Amino acid sequence: MRLTDAEQAMFDGSKGAAVARAMDLLVRYGEALGAERLVETRNVAGAFNASTPSVRHIAEDGFDRVYSELNLDSDETVEIPHVAVPTCQLITGIDNDNFATQGVDPDLADLQKRSERYLGRRGINMMCTCTPYQVGNVPVRGEHCAWMESSAVIYANSVLGARTNVEGKESTGAAALTGRIPYWGLHLPENRFAQHLVRVEAEVDDMADWGVLGYFTGFAVEEDIPAFEGLSHQPSLVKLKHFGAAAASSGGVELYHMPGVTPEAPTLDAAFGPNARPEPIVYGAAERKRTWERLQNASDRKLDFVMLGCPHNSIDQMALIAELLEGKRIHADTALWVHTPRAIRQIADRSGFSEIIEAAGGVVMSDTCPSISRRLPQGVRVIATDSAKQAHYLPAIAKVQGWFGSVEQCVNSAIAGEWLGVVQ
Amino acid sequence: MSDAQAKPRIITLKGRKVVGGKAAAEALVTTQTISGWGGINEREGSVIELRHELNGVSFAGKVLVFPGAKGSSGWSAFFHMCRLNDVAPAAMIFTRMTTKIALGAVVTRVPAITDLDGDVFDLIETGDFVEVDADAGVVTITKA
Numbered sequence: 158m159r160l161t162d163a164e165q166a167m168f169d170g171s172k173g174a175a176v177a178r179a180m181d182l183l184v185r186y187g188e189a190l191g192a193e194r195l196v197e198t199r200n201v202a203g204a205f206n207a208s209t210p211s212v213r214h215i216a217e218d219g220f221d222r223v224y225s226e227l228n229l230d231s232d233e234t235v236e237i238p239h240v241a242v243p244t245c246q247l248i249t250g251i252d253n254d255n256f257a258t259q260g261v262d263p264d265l266a267d268l269q270k271r272s273e274r275y276l277g278r279r280g281i282n283m284m285c286t287c288t289p290y291q292v293g294n295v296p297v298r299g300e301h302c303a304w305m306e307s308s309a310v311i312y313a314n315s316v317l318g319a320r321t322n323v324e325g326k327e328s329t330g331a332a333a334l335t336g337r338i339p340y341w342g343l344h345l346p347e348n349r350f351a352q353h354l355v356r357v358e359a360e361v362d363d364m365a366d367w368g369v370l371g372y373f374t375g376f377a378v379e380e381d382i383p384a385f386e387g388l389s390h391q392p393s394l395v396k397l398k399h400f401g402a403a404a405a406s407s408g409g410v411e412l413y414h415m416p417g418v419t420p421e422a423p424t425l426d427a428a429f430g431p432n433a434r435p436e437p438i439v440y441g442a443a444e445r446k447r448t449w450e451r452l453q454n455a456s457d458r459k460l461d462f463v464m465l466g467c468p469h470n471s472i473d474q475m476a477l478i479a480e481l482l483e484g485k486r487i488h489a490d491t492a493l494w495v496h497t498p499r500a501i502r503q504i505a506d507r508s509g510f511s512e513i514i515e516a517a518g519g520v521v522m523s524d525t526c527p528s529i530s531r532r533l534p535q536g537v538r539v540i541a542t543d544s545a546k547q548a549h550y551l552p553a554i555a556k557v558q559g560w561f562g563s564v565e566q567c568v569n570s571a572i573a574g575e576w577l578g579v580v581q
Numbered sequence: 582m583s584d585a586q587a588k589p590r591i592i593t594l595k596g597r598k599v600v601g602g603k604a605a606a607e608a609l610v611t612t613q614t615i616s617g618w619g620g621i622n623e624r625e626g627s628v629i630e631l632r633h634e635l636n637g638v639s640f641a642g643k644v645l646v647f648p649g650a651k652g653s654s655g656w657s658a659f660f661h662m663c664r665l666n667d668v669a670p671a672a673m674i675f676t677r678m679t680t681k682i683a684l685g686a687v688v689t690r691v692p693a694i695t696d697l698d699g700d701v702f703d704l705i706e707t708g709d710f711v712e713v714d715a716d717a718g719v720v721t722i723t724k725a
Binding site: 182185186189190191204211226227230305306307310322323324325326327328339341342380406408409528550552553554 | 597599600619623624629630631651653654656657658661662665677678680683684685686687688690693
């Protein structure tokens with residue numbers, strides 16, 4: 158790999174041992190990819206927090222050890238300096254306020270808080286959400302980023318036109334200290350053209366519809382780049398947030414094009430560029446029904462737990478849940494957790510939405526989610542969620558039965574204590 | 582059985598180094614991609630994905646032959662933890678390059694190789710003895 162003089166100097170230690178270890182990791186990673194060079198980035202989103210039981214014994218040797226091992230892949234413990242470029246923490250394992258409800262022991266919650274103070278002093282912004290683009294980290298078109306979190310990567314690439322691959326803990330740790338990431342994959346304009354055409358013949362309007370289309374798309378194209386035609390309704394942030402998270406769960410989609418909606422492809426011709434336009438993959442009523450059924454991994458209708466807010470809810474979604482719960486009461490045998498970024502939680506609090514949700518017996522959670530934390534209420538056997546992504550992962554991770562449906566179906570089922578959803 | 586048939590059949594393939602080093606062990610082959618986060622147990626070094634053909638099977642100490650990585654961006658972190666817990670594969674041979682598998686192979690710090698000049702899923706079977714010389718870009722298969 159070719160390094161610039163400035164990069165070579167960092168590699169040789171001109172900016173200290175931690176930056177040298179970061180460059181070493183980036184060179185090993187870039188050579189593994191077959192990248193020819195690095196690219197500058199000023200936007201890093203990674204996972205730095207010490208919040209899991211497996212990190213606890215590493216943290217006994219200090220937070221420099223945690224960063225050196227888990228964010229730089231360095232055997233040597235190096236003193237971690239202030240980050241070189243704007244960097245944020247993505248979703249984490251513990252809700253700093255609701256940790257007892259999660260079943261987290263107070264020592265582990267305290268470890269996360271101490272780890273956050275350590276990271277904050279080094280310039281890592283504690284956004285603590287899978288949706289940094291909802292709380293102020295909104296890259297512009299063409300901006301080179303180094304982001305983890307598959308649902309955020311697909312949003313940044315497709316909806317915003319930023320350029321990032323799916324990065325990992327170690328590469329984002331190194332990018333934060335150097336402002337560099339391998340110039341490979343979706344950083345190169347020639348790798349961003351569509352390879353598949355999805356022809357939408359079914360109605361795709363509400364959030365659940367968009368989630369189901371995304372789930373279908375991931376199975377259909379795996380990690381390739383699809384373009385869409387035939388969409389009948391204008392999507393929104395919420396709908397594309399769900400759509401992308403689903404496509405990145407059933408497949409590994411990191412970029413899609415919707416002519417008229419996403420910025421890099423005003424037309425299908427622009428979406429495909431030099432690539433031949435293939436035969437379309439049809440998404441009609443039959444495909445929609447089959448995909449909706451594929452998201453159901455349950456048979457028992459007695460419902461123990463309803464999870465809303467994956468990816469983390471927008472303020473509109475919080476308002477809708479409050480409206481559905483106003484004056485109602487969640488069934489005594491059913492728990493309802495609603496997940497939203499902490500910054501949006503504050504808006505929800507001031508708007509009165511959190512109070513309505515809590516008065517109905519729900520919990521408003523931030524910072525985490527059950528799949529990341531691997532923590533659910535005690536004794537849960539059957540869950541329901543309005544998220545195709547959570548419906549995909551949570552049954553496997555938590556060994557529970559899982560239903561998928563619209564937010565209305567989920568809220569009404571939480572009130573009834575049994576799954577009332579039907580395939581729509 | 583003739584002498585010729587009794588002798589182990591040896592196949593040599595050439596490919597591209599992803600991570601340098603040499604290792605030799607029994608092969609574990611799957612044609613299905615593997616999830617890191619949510620797909621493996623990092624304490625036991627085994628696949629836990631419910632519908633995966635290797636569900637419940639350990640890859641610790643094996644030459645893992647697979648198409649590559651899928652799923653969450655936590656892929657590298659989970660294979661990294663496998664190394665720290667001494668349950669990493671001995672080497673990786675894969676066919677689809679992505680950022681997840683590249684970073685994952687780097688931090689697992691095992692010899693890794695891709696772009697081989699033969700169909701590894703056709704030529705390598707679970708239980709074959711496989712030597713990976715990633716520095717030279719050579720894989721030598723001794724059929725079981």
